[in-house]
Amino acid sequence: MKKNKTIRILIIDDEAEFAQTLCTRLQLRDYKSQIAISGHDGLDLLEKESFDVVILDLRMPDIDGIETLTIIKNKYPHTEVIILTGHASFKTGQQGMQGGAFDYLMKPVDLNILLEKIHDAYSKSHLND
Amino acid sequence: MNSIFTRVFSPSSQEKDLKRNYHELYKVLIGTMLFLTLIPVLITAFFSYQNYKNLLQVSEKAQLQSRLEGSTRVLTAMMDNILSVIDLLATENTYHAIKTEEGIANISKLIKKEYRYITDIGVINNLGVQQAYSGDYPLLGESYFGDNWFSNVLAKGLYISPVYLGHRNTPHFTIAVATNDKKTKSSWILRATINASNLKALLATIKTDASEDIFLVDNNNILQTSSVFFGPTFSIYTPENINKIQNKSYILATAKVPHTPWTLVMVEKNYFAEENWNNFTKTLICIFASCFIGSTIIAVLLAQAIVRRIQKTDALQVQLLQEAEHTDRLVSMGRLAAGVGHEINNPLAIINQKNGLAEDLLLLSDDFTYKQDILTILQSINNNVDRCKAITHRLLGFARRGDNKVEPVDVNYVIQEVLSFLENAIMYKKIDIQLSLELQNAKIMCNQTQLQQVFLNIINNSIDAVNPHDCIKIFSHIQAKVIDITIQDNGIGMSSEHITHLFEPFFTTKETGKGTGLGLSITYGLVKKMEGDIKVESEVGHGTTITITFPLYNN
Numbered sequence: 001m002k003k004n005k006t007i008r009i010l011i012i013d014d015e016a017e018f019a020q021t022l023c024t025r026l027q028l029r030d031y032k033s034q035i036a037i038s039g040h041d042g043l044d045l046l047e048k049e050s051f052d053v054v055i056l057d058l059r060m061p062d063i064d065g066i067e068t069l070t071i072i073k074n075k076y077p078h079t080e081v082i083i084l085t086g087h088a089s090f091k092t093g094q095q096g097m098q099g100g101a102f103d104y105l106m107k108p109v110d111l112n113i114l115l116e117k118i119h120d121a122y123s124k125s126h127l128n129d
Numbered sequence: 130m131n132s133i134f135t136r137v138f139s140p141s142s143q144e145k146d147l148k149r150n151y152h153e154l155y156k157v158l159i160g161t162m163l164f165l166t167l168i169p170v171l172i173t174a175f176f177s178y179q180n181y182k183n184l185l186q187v188s189e190k191a192q193l194q195s196r197l198e199g200s201t202r203v204l205t206a207m208m209d210n211i212l213s214v215i216d217l218l219a220t221e222n223t224y225h226a227i228k229t230e231e232g233i234a235n236i237s238k239l240i241k242k243e244y245r246y247i248t249d250i251g252v253i254n255n256l257g258v259q260q261a262y263s264g265d266y267p268l269l270g271e272s273y274f275g276d277n278w279f280s281n282v283l284a285k286g287l288y289i290s291p292v293y294l295g296h297r298n299t300p301h302f303t304i305a306v307a308t309n310d311k312k313t314k315s316s317w318i319l320r321a322t323i324n325a326s327n328l329k330a331l332l333a334t335i336k337t338d339a340s341e342d343i344f345l346v347d348n349n350n351i352l353q354t355s356s357v358f359f360g361p362t363f364s365i366y367t368p369e370n371i372n373k374i375q376n377k378s379y380i381l382a383t384a385k386v387p388h389t390p391w392t393l394v395m396v397e398k399n400y401f402a403e404e405n406w407n408n409f410t411k412t413l414i415c416i417f418a419s420c421f422i423g424s425t426i427i428a429v430l431l432a433q434a435i436v437r438r439i440q441k442t443d444a445l446q447v448q449l450l451q452e453a454e455h456t457d458r459l460v461s462m463g464r465l466a467a468g469v470g471h472e473i474n475n476p477l478a479i480i481n482q483k484n485g486l487a488e489d490l491l492l493l494s495d496d497f498t499y500k501q502d503i504l505t506i507l508q509s510i511n512n513n514v515d516r517c518k519a520i521t522h523r524l525l526g527f528a529r530r531g532d533n534k535v536e537p538v539d540v541n542y543v544i545q546e547v548l549s550f551l552e553n554a555i556m557y558k559k560i561d562i563q564l565s566l567e568l569q570n571a572k573i574m575c576n577q578t579q580l581q582q583v584f585l586n587i588i589n590n591s592i593d594a595v596n597p598h599d600c601i602k603i604f605s606h607i608q609a610k611v612i613d614i615t616i617q618d619n620g621i622g623m624s625s626e627h628i629t630h631l632f633e634p635f636f637t638t639k640e641t642g643k644g645t646g647l648g649l650s651i652t653y654g655l656v657k658k659m660e661g662d663i664k665v666e667s668e669v670g671h672g673t674t675i676t677i678t679f680p681l682y683n684n
Contacts, residue, residue, distance in 0.1 A: 025489055108482075
């Protein structure tokens, strides 16, 4: 689990309960995880700290996921974004992948699968290290 | 075989209304066509009838008139002849010579030889006393002084009288000539009489075959001879009687006979009674009847054809409308289902995470009495969340990254691939799969995974529907720019009620837990997305045939 500690994860999801629970579970597994319950909050946090992986919801009240993704990928190209949404569709899937997301997952997701993706994403973000 | 829609939608009250309207339309069409065709025929027939009637009437009248004129000429000539013969005899003989018994007998013989109609002949002096007489009546010495004819002949010299009874009390008329005796210078009269019966016989000789009746009337409309229609001599010939006769299919013509007090009347059967007219009316009726029958047949056939055509168009319209409604309903239900899926995903994710967290925390905690039981319960919750997840994910037709690539896909290859997936189930049920695929150019533009899903769902359903050892036929057929893929089983089949709901989400005939009711709903959505079409024909106990049509890929 030593490796887990180095992975910094930001969960951006307006479903606070979901975000909080997931965050706790990740922390239990020694990940450095934080939550933001809106796109703005998430971007603010990214300004202050750097994250390896962002788990991003699509439907959010202020700025939606696709827009947030675009901003993140522009500002922090090394931060990998995994889209995790309950409102999955081909269209948003396509937009997400074209926007540079690492992967696109649908809620509810098995934590082990998510962790696998997080590790893959982390590996990708540190490919050049 | 009917398409799914014709089987699904039973005749509604609207269709019954339509049927009644068709019947009315049919009647109106026949009525209008008959009216339009028969009215001109009727008008033509009416005018032909009237014209021909008038023509015949005019021609009949003209013919009768000409015959009458001929008869009148004959009668006039006869009377003129008798008158001139009597005049000649009176002039050529002296009063004294003629008034002897021998003289009168000679003249009588002479005159009767030529004119056998003459009844008697007599000589009358200027006082009106008959001096000599040759005839059948005892009229010698009879005085005519004061009689109408006597004064008339003295005044005019030549005179033909109307028919009267006279001293002999028999209808007759007088032809008399008054002459002056050269010696005594006093007038005397030579008179011949003709009985009305003889006059009738005379008329009979000038009667034509066409004449029904011929008779004479005097200036006072008194019959001079007997008439078939107007009665015996001296009957009155009235205009009312004429009308009565003329209405009863006879025509009548009259002509004045010159130098006599008579008018000749001729009655003939008119055209109504004649063959010509009968033939004409028969022909007219035949023409009208055949026109009527012909028009009726044509009207009925045309109306039938028109109504059938309209019915067909209407049926097509109704079918298209119903198809559109059905498609629309499926699309809305699909959207609704997707919406529900989306909405459920979020709470489901929370349950999932909370459950996971609880598990995590339990695993971190020390052992306590129910720890294992609670872990089992949490695992069970997890399993059920997974079940829900399976449903929502299928509902959304979610395909993973990389799976949404659209490319030309070989339909036959996908079918073979799907069959290999299902190999175990097919082997287990010992199902006979009969493949008849068109191998050339069977490519369509689509996402391969989705096409797999389409065939997987349908073939899987067929496998579920058939009994062991049954047969499933899969054949494809290329025509124009489309490919039809037909999956036919001889399984349990479906009622039309089931067919109606077949593509609706969550509709399943399978036991609870064995099917989500999403397979065919998703299939339908996918086929529509690939610009294809799907049709179902099924009969309970006889199996189901599903035909999917896709536009072919054209490179």
